[in-house]
Amino acid sequence: MPEKVVFKLDVFDERIKQRAMKVVCEFPGVTLIDVKEKGKLKVSGEFDKFEMTKKLKKIYKYVDIIALEQIGEPKKKLDPVKKPEPLVKKAPKQKLDPVKKPEPVVKKAPSFRGWKIGFF
DSSP states (O other), rough: OOOEEEOOOOOOHHHHHHHHHHHHHSSTTTTEEEETTTTTTEEEEEEHHHHHHHHHHOOOOSEEEEEEEEEOOOOOOOOOOOOOOSOOOOOEEEEOOOOOOOOOOOOOOOOTTTOOOTTT
């Protein structure tokens, strides 16, 4: 089954990018290569992704697989079996008022301005 694999390839040197493209192009089963996004190499087709990772690591040792995606058959949705609804009607949910907490009483610090002390 064809797959779409996204490799993380943070390379700023054009020679390394060209070598990586050459390795990917020569790999059997590759149908599409995309390097438009910076730091990402998208490859799709029928190939061994781990062998390709090994070959890319020979060129640039910091290569990782970011994402895998199956291409081809769309996912089939199974129709869920509907259960019959019960005859008893449920009461509507009432909105509960949140419990209000009393505000804490803040005590002020005593003022020393009114005190008569001789040395001030």
